Amino acid sequence: QYVKGNSDMKKLLSNARFYTMISENDYYDSVLIENGNILKMFKTKPELTGIEELDLNSAFVYPGFIDTHTHSFEGGLYNLGTYLGDISTLKDLFAKLSFSQPISNKIFAYGFDENKIKEKRFPTASELDRIFPDKPVFIRRVDGHSSAINTKAAAQIDWQQPLPAPFTGHLNRSWNGRASNWFHRNLDEDSILNAYFTAAEIAIKKGHTTVHTMIGDAHSDPKHFRLIKNNLRRFPLEYILYPQITDCQVAKDLGASRIGGCILADGSFGSHTAALKEPYNDQPESHGTLYRTDEFWEKFILAAHKENLQIAVHCIGDRAIEQILKCYELAQHQYPKDLRHEIIHNELTSDETLDRLKKARISAVMQPMFDRLWAGPGGLYETRLGKERTSRTNRLASIYQRNILLTGGSDWYITEINALKGIDAAVRIHNPAERLTPFQAVKIYTSNAAALSFDEDKIGTLQNGRQADFVCLKEDIFQSNNISNIAITQVIKKGKLLL
Ligand SMILES: [Zn+2]
Ligand SMILES: [Zn+2]
Known part of the structure; x- marks a missing residue:
């Protein structure tokens, strides 16, 4: 070929x-x-x-397009599993699940959105038990921030503390993290590699030749990372690897040049867990949640910066972005370096925050498709944040014009890996003031994206050499x-x- x-x-x-x-x-x-x-x-x-x-x-x-933020393992793995994004009732869900093919003797389903089905809820563990009494089942919500499992899964997962009673099968926050981690870790090596090969094939079909991929999560051991790193040459495209851990020494031992990924400063707008400075519109008592303390992040970020590791952290709400930005500023103040630390998602921002991002030389790794899916009139963002704040989400033009390194990504499996869809979404951001030109939109998936991994002399533009x-x-x-x-x-x- x-x-x-x-x-x-x-x-x-x-x-x-x-x-x-x-x-x-x-x-x-x-x-x-x-x-x-x-x-x-x-x-x-x-x-x-x-x-x-x-x-x-x-x-x-x-x-060749570069997607700078994916969870390619899940993308590939779930593609081998069952898609639930097109169902309208729980009955549909059970019907689809019953045809699901096990992977390493486990059932995976993804893309579930309880708001889109008639019953407006997750299936319960006992409902899932009726179809799969003997195999662990894992149903992941569309944003990845919650899930449902059956009794067999609950019995096998190492929770490290007693499950909250009564147990319904619906999991949030760290419970969700432990469950997904257990499912991902308990696959044989062939299934893991197969997931990455499947992911590479899907990415290539959509025009990608380089893909940044998050590996493992903050809880996990570095098994996947080593396996993928040792097999990098076998993949038909280039994977840029992120160990999703917060232990700098482990990252160094793995030979990684970066650390983090979707390690969570906060959650998502959908589940009211994104950390906001002003309360949620539809839950006036809630400001969302900072998942970790200022002290934790300061210690982690200063240590990684000192070790010359490029850092990446998931931040959705303005309060989370500022929490991480403050630590990046401190690190840059102590030892100014060109490490292009990343704020992943970077959804809700003020002008002042963007000016600070520029000054601290932080990269914004963003998902234009989030705007397309959720920022429209009467959509999820307006419900959660109101109109004024919705207009301050996904501020692509404001970021691009400030010369902040802006790159595009899908956050696949959250949205489909498809740079053309991302480019289309970027030129049609709901707030007209934040639209990129088509040329700028292509740059965030090519030349800008190349710069994120310090590969601007190798990929991202067409020129001699x-x-x-x-x-x-x-x-x-x-x-x-x-x-x-x-x-x-x-x-x-x-x-x-x-x-
Ligand atoms: Zn992510
Ligand atoms: Zn994320």
Whole structure:
């Protein structure tokens, strides 16, 4: 499956519009590649003799997409499991579950949203027991912040303390974390690798050649990380790995250059657990929850910063963002460094917070699809936050214009891994003031995304010496009114044809 013949030989890719993504309207007609890299780019097709040629059929070509925030393991694993995002009653759920194929003798289902079904609740453990009395069942809510399990699962999971009584099967917060961790950890190595291979295939189909992936969670041992790191070369795309732990020494021992991921400063708007400065609109007594103390974060962030680890933390609400930002500022004040620490999600922000992010050289790793799904009129964000605060969610343009390193991601499995959908959502953010131009939107999935992992000299733009990573489209993103649905014709990684 090489671009005609040996991948080390020179080849000319022609008959296309290659957007460099260095500046707007900068494009070439043909690209000569060798050894998986771009050798030379041409404005008009050169007359070369004895060089193999691949005609790209008038495709529009961009640097291979980079998703800077995924949980690819869950993405791959749940894809092998059962999808519950399209059901409308609990009866549908039970019917679908009964056809579920076990993975390592466990049942996985994902994408469940109790608000979208008639009964407006989770299934109970005893209801699940009726279908699966002998196999552990794990049903994950669409945002990952809660779940339902059956009695068999409850009996096997190591809870470390007695389950709250009466036990219904519905799990929140750390109970949810322990359960998901147990399910993920108790898979054999083949099932784990299989989940990552499945994830890579799905990502490539949507035009990605590099994917940042969170591994394990704050509770887990580093088994997955080692396994994936040792097998990195076998995957058809590049995975950028994040050990989701808070022990710097373990990260160093693993040979990681970063630490964290969706380690939680707070929860989600959906479950009223995102930490807010002002109370929830629909729960005036609640400000959400900071999951850990200032002292914990200060200690962790200063230690990781000192060890030159790039840090990533999940922050949704304005109070959580400020809690983490304060620690980043302190670290940068003590030892100024270019580590591009990440605030993942970075959903609800004020101008003042954004100015501080810029000053502390923090990266914003964001999910434009969150806006598309939840920030519309009468949607989840308006219910939880009211109109004024909803207009201050997902402030892509304000962040981009401040020159904060802004990158795009799907948070897959939370939303589908699909850069074109993310780009489309970014140019159509509900608040018109926060929309990116199509060029800016592509940058957050290419050149900006490359900079997040310090790979800007290798990927993310098309120029001489860069990796030959391309996504070829049937239509031009910069001219399209329907970006989400543009057909992907080819995906090329290091000169190798993957799709
Ligand atoms: Zn995440
Ligand atoms: Zn997260």
